[in-house]
Amino acid sequence: MFFDARSSPFTLPDRPPNCNCQRDTTPATVLNVTLPALPTYHQNQKAKARPPLANLPKQSSMDYTTPPTWAAFAGLALLAIISYVGAVRRRRSGRRYPPAVGTVFHKLYHFRRLHDYLTDLSRGRKTFRLLAPGRRLIYTCDPAVVEHILRANFANYGKGAFNRDNTGDLLGDGIFAVDGDRWRQQRKIASHEFASSAMRDFSGAVFRTNAAKLAAVVAVNAASKQPMEFQGLLQKAAMDTIFAVTFGSDLDTLGAASSGGGGGGGDEGSRFASAVDDASEFTLLRYVNPFWKAMRLLNVGPEAALRERVKAVDAFVYERIRARSEELRAAAAAARQGGLPVARRDMLSRFIEAATTTGGDGAATAGAGTAAAAAAVDHKYLRDIVLSIVIAGKDTSVEALAWFFYMACKHPRVQERVFREAREATGEKASSMDEFARCLTDEALGKMHYLHAALTETLRLYPALPLNNKECFSDDVLPGGFSVGKGDVVFYVPYAMGRMEYLWGSDAEVFRPERWLHDNGEFQQESPFKFTAFQAGPRICLGKEFAYRQMKVLAAVLLRFFVFSLRDEEASVNYRATITLLIEHGLHLMATPR
Numbered sequence: 001m002f003f004d005a006r007s008s009p010f011t012l013p014d015r016p017p018n019c020n021c022q023r024d025t026t027p028a029t030v031l032n033v034t035l036p037a038l039p040t041y042h043q044n045q046k047a048k049a050r051p052p053l054a055n056l057p058k059q060s061s062m063d064y065t066t067p068p069t070w071a072a073f074a075g076l077a078l079l080a081i082i083s084y085v086g087a088v089r090r091r092r093s094g095r096r097y098p099p100a101v102g103t104v105f106h107k108l109y110h111f112r113r114l115h116d117y118l119t120d121l122s123r124g125r126k127t128f129r130l131l132a133p134g135r136r137l138i139y140t141c142d143p144a145v146v147e148h149i150l151r152a153n154f155a156n157y158g159k160g161a162f163n164r165d166n167t168g169d170l171l172g173d174g175i176f177a178v179d180g181d182r183w184r185q186q187r188k189i190a191s192h193e194f195a196s197s198a199m200r201d202f203s204g205a206v207f208r209t210n211a212a213k214l215a216a217v218v219a220v221n222a223a224s225k226q227p228m229e230f231q232g233l234l235q236k237a238a239m240d241t242i243f244a245v246t247f248g249s250d251l252d253t254l255g256a257a258s259s260g261g262g263g264g265g266g267d268e269g270s271r272f273a274s275a276v277d278d279a280s281e282f283t284l285l286r287y288v289n290p291f292w293k294a295m296r297l298l299n300v301g302p303e304a305a306l307r308e309r310v311k312a313v314d315a316f317v318y319e320r321i322r323a324r325s326e327e328l329r330a331a332a333a334a335a336r337q338g339g340l341p342v343a344r345r346d347m348l349s350r351f352i353e354a355a356t357t358t359g360g361d362g363a364a365t366a367g368a369g370t371a372a373a374a375a376a377v378d379h380k381y382l383r384d385i386v387l388s389i390v391i392a393g394k395d396t397s398v399e400a401l402a403w404f405f406y407m408a409c410k411h412p413r414v415q416e417r418v419f420r421e422a423r424e425a426t427g428e429k430a431s432s433m434d435e436f437a438r439c440l441t442d443e444a445l446g447k448m449h450y451l452h453a454a455l456t457e458t459l460r461l462y463p464a465l466p467l468n469n470k471e472c473f474s475d476d477v478l479p480g481g482f483s484v485g486k487g488d489v490v491f492y493v494p495y496a497m498g499r500m501e502y503l504w505g506s507d508a509e510v511f512r513p514e515r516w517l518h519d520n521g522e523f524q525q526e527s528p529f530k531f532t533a534f535q536a537g538p539r540i541c542l543g544k545e546f547a548y549r550q551m552k553v554l555a556a557v558l559l560r561f562f563v564f565s566l567r568d569e570e571a572s573v574n575y576r577a578t579i580t581l582l583i584e585h586g587l588h589l590m591a592t593p594r
């Protein structure tokens, strides 16, 4: 049986129902370091009632009010020791580090509302530190610092050993986890693929097919007037899409959903997807659990569960690689006998070819050397590369879309505007869902500025990767004068950045797509160092355009034919603390045909 994160020693017990216990809010001050006060019930209620926030769901500390006393004591003790040692060292070196406002144990305490915890801390100061044994953890919402680490001094910041250690079991040597030549090689091959017109055409067709399939599933729910778990459906659509693009085969999890669930690829795909979700959650836990290495050694708790999930993920991916390698080998042998040359357009085949025919320099020639490639490619390396792309494509755009539909239900005017825009952009010719999806060419999508703005506004408030970091490779000074040492980790916090009044003005926490539109109605970009949902600089998201096209096709088809509403307007919607920003317990919607 899989380990249940919610009963792990690192998950805080929920507050008992009817408990109205209050907490001491006096900030603990140790050696000039001020700990954030934990909010009382009344403070939480007040915070909930604040006008701008009424617009947004917010994680409540009340869900986690039973403090693990060991974590609090450990935090205070660590704070005292590190602060003392740090103060002595600083006096000697003359360096200035960002103010310390808590410890890694506070992060652990707030794990299930981690992003809101960091947001609260960021309101007071753009750059700060959380104390941890061994290295400094620096957090920033300052665009100047973000630009420094992501672009200006790119060579000095990377994934580093810290991230490699934490993510290695899941991501291996995939593009997300590596630096230097291994990164450059994968980046070159993958950007070549993403930019190619063959991939654009292929992915566009896959988006349209799957959007029409999803709309058909929604139509069934709408006809029966039954609520549906919409995030799950989006996940199936995204899984089918990224599978088709990466592996060139159709998992048809959506088909299984429309035919009542059971069946072949659908079940297998769902099991794979949930193993990846769990593995991602346990991987994130390593960032806040100082004992994870010991637990891995002993194979206990979340580490035992992570190992089990990674095994399930590996079995699934290796089977695809093996099957494709065999297929390419057979096709190449047939081509030698005078058959047609192989012309697979999926990423796996392209990586198999590129990894051998070019020595990895990215300029692969389709079909050439396929048999040798299939035989010689390192399956572990391929697993790492393609799993990274699947993880990137499976979760991110789905989660952005789920939050977008949540916002669209909270703001019905958004649905109306997208409906009108979609009809205008396609010339209002189509009548069926299939036909309409086919009209969503890249040219039509390019005209949909309002939808682009509404999706971007969603990502500002609900960035699919809410927290990101880089390791510092040699001592440095950040813009503003704070020092960073070799081995320190600098986190930038897209979730918090999207909510800062000092970046977006007094309506920072209000969902307002219009902030992205020029007076003439056209979409206007922001600095990627301020709107950091896709990262920035040389490692900016490779799938950004891919993601926007996919999200726009799905949103346009669904909003053209249905009006969506929440099953329960009053229910709060929160995120689950994984590497991405999954909606916990799903998104339950009703759809009405237009």
Ligand code: HEM
Pocket (backbone or CB within 6 Å): 175, 176, 187, 190, 388, 389, 392, 393, 394, 396, 397, 400, 459, 463, 464, 465, 468, 469, 532, 533, 534, 535, 538, 539, 540, 541, 542, 543, 544, 546, 547
């Ligand atoms: C709304 C959707 C998406 C968001 C918000 C997003 C965001 C990001 C972010 C923040 C990174 C940097 C990660 C890091 O270095 O730690 C990244 C990298 C990347 N993304 Fe996306 N992504 C999205 C969709 C996609 C899709 C659909 C794909 C592929 C199909 C993709 C492929 C990649 C790849 C390959 C990288 C690694 C780039 C590198 O390290 O050079 N992304 N993305």
